[in-house]
Amino acid sequence: MSRIKSFGPEVPPLPENAWVCLNHRFFGSDEIGGHCVVPKLEALPVNWTEIFGRDAPKTLEVGFNRGVFLQELAERWPDCDHVGIEIRRRFAWHLVNEIGSKKKQSNIRVLWADAKNVVQTIFAPESLSHMFITFPDPWWKARHAKRRLVDLDFARNIVSMLKKEGRVWVKSDVPAISEEISAALTACPELKGPIPFAQDDLPLTYRERRCLTQNLEIYRFYYEKTV
Numbered sequence: 001m002s003r004i005k006s007f008g009p010e011v012p013p014l015p016e017n018a019w020v021c022l023n024h025r026f027f028g029s030d031e032i033g034g035h036c037v038v039p040k041l042e043a044l045p046v047n048w049t050e051i052f053g054r055d056a057p058k059t060l061e062v063g064f065n066r067g068v069f070l071q072e073l074a075e076r077w078p079d080c081d082h083v084g085i086e087i088r089r090r091f092a093w094h095l096v097n098e099i100g101s102k103k104k105q106s107n108i109r110v111l112w113a114d115a116k117n118v119v120q121t122i123f124a125p126e127s128l129s130h131m132f133i134t135f136p137d138p139w140w141k142a143r144h145a146k147r148r149l150v151d152l153d154f155a156r157n158i159v160s161m162l163k164k165e166g167r168v169w170v171k172s173d174v175p176a177i178s179e180e181i182s183a184a185l186t187a188c189p190e191l192k193g194p195i196p197f198a199q200d201d202l203p204l205t206y207r208e209r210r211c212l213t214q215n216l217e218i219y220r221f222y223y224e225k226t227v
């Protein structure tokens with residue numbers, strides 16, 4: 001059995017946890033998500049104030065996997081509301097059920113979707129204060145380039161979604177991926193960077209913990225929107 005399969009069963013959101021999950025609201029069912037889905041027209045424009053019950057600065061993490069970074073970030077930054085998008089269903093449902101089972105209001109909402117298909121529709125221009133892209137691509141070979149998360153189009157989407165002085169934070173242990181992301185973001189004149197940041201500035205991710213135990217070098221940098 002592979003490591004991913006042994007991670008846990010694909011338990012869809014339990015009814016009492018459904019408020020954590022945005023799939024029903026955006027796609028009409030918690031059984032619809034992943035690749036090739038776009039939000040239904042009735043869900044747009046997205047009313048984040050209603051979803052979170054307040055109007056607070058928003059952050060987005062793409063590819064949260066086990067969700068350890070997102071949960072710690074939500075505790076460290078309680079005055080922000082945090083959205084996590086994950087393409088793999090089992091990880092999305094795991095986080096939905098983990099947050100929901102804590103039986104206290106959370107400032108995290110979870111979407112099972114391909115971020116590349118949905119971000120531009122669900123986040124209005126200049127609506128995000130921070131975005132996090134951490135160890136994004138397990139497929140780092142040149143022949144997998146078409147699967148990469150951050151290409152020039154996605155970089156343009158990031159610029160559009162960020163507020164002025166908003167930041168996109170990147171972590172990776174793969175030099176080629178870091179360089180590609182950096183090249184795409186540097187090509188956007190509205191962004192200033194790359195600016196290095198320290199390990200303690202943000203919570204550790206699951207992958208980052210593994211890299212640290214193996215003494216792998218980690219590239220950490222952010223870009224800030226200047227206009």
Ligand SMILES: C[S@@+](CC[C@H](N)C(=O)[O-])C[C@H]1O[C@@H](n2cnc3c(N)ncnc32)[C@H](O)[C@@H]1O
Pocket residue numbers: 062063064065066085086087088091113114115116134135136137138149205206207208
């Ligand atoms: C290498 S893992 C790293 C996970 C986590 N950020 C960490 O540092 O531990 C990359 C994650 O991004 C997710 N992912 C990749 N492409 C995605 C996309 N287009 N939209 C949403 N999630 C994506 C994968 O399913 C996987 O969970």
